[in-house]
Amino acid sequence: MLEHPRRERMFNVPPVVLVLTAVLVAVQAFFSVGLTAEQKDEFLALFAFIPARYDATVTPDIVWPGGWAAGVWTFVTYALIHGNLTHLIFNVVWLLAFGSPVARRFGWLRFLAFMAIGAAAGAAMVLVTHFGELLTLVGASAAISGAMAAAMRFVFQRGGPLMHWHSSEDAYRVPALPLTSCLQDARVLAFLLHCADKAHLPRHDADLRQLHSGEGSFVVCQTPDPSAMNRRRTMVAGNQAPARCL
DSSP states (O other): OOOOOOOOOOSSSSSHHHHHHHHHHHHHHHHHSSSOOHHHHHHHHEEEEEEEETTTTTTTTOOTTTTHHHHHHHHGGGGGGGSHHHHHHHHHHHHIIHHHHHHHHHHHHHHHHHHHHHHHHHHHHHHHHHTOOOOEOOOOOHHHHHHHHHTTTTSSSSSSSGGOSSGGGGGGSSSOOOOHTTTTTTHHHHHHHHHHTTTTOOOOTEEEEEEEEEEEEEEEEEOOGGGGGEEEEEETTTEEEEEEOO
């Protein structure tokens, strides 16, 4: 009996990464076309990360939607929201590039947990550096930066996925370099220097900021009056785009 050649998958991307990408696209579509301006403000208040939520002295008259539970889940849910289509596409490209090798190495459950921890770490950093400020944080860059850092430890290894055009599953399980060795690898350093060159804090006016971390950016919009749910403008990955923030 003739053996049929093994078919190559149409998408050489782990299913969990494709599903996560689909979720990001669905959330963006719902946020962009499925909500009114007022509903977008309410959506951000419920799912975006806002440091002022954790300091009752800043907005003593405001009852934050979701209560204490939202104060927990927004450490992760903010990463599912993006400022505009350009912001989403930028993050999806990096997710496909660096999330895929990490997902193959970790498996779907550990990968999702890892991404959630990365998102929470990014929110925690903003909370520490901007505690009590009326900022609205959205974007998956913190989680994706974590995936990038994890991938850098093994993709350049001998026998790793970048060393073979058609990588086997074993290529994603080569021993990871210690962090000290990573910082001595010229390829990793060149990539980090490229990312560091993009790390800056442009100031366009008193109400707008963009916080960069790794290759991506946290989208932050400062609004002086949360009770009014004012419509603001934010800067997304270097491009100005409409956004509504608390």
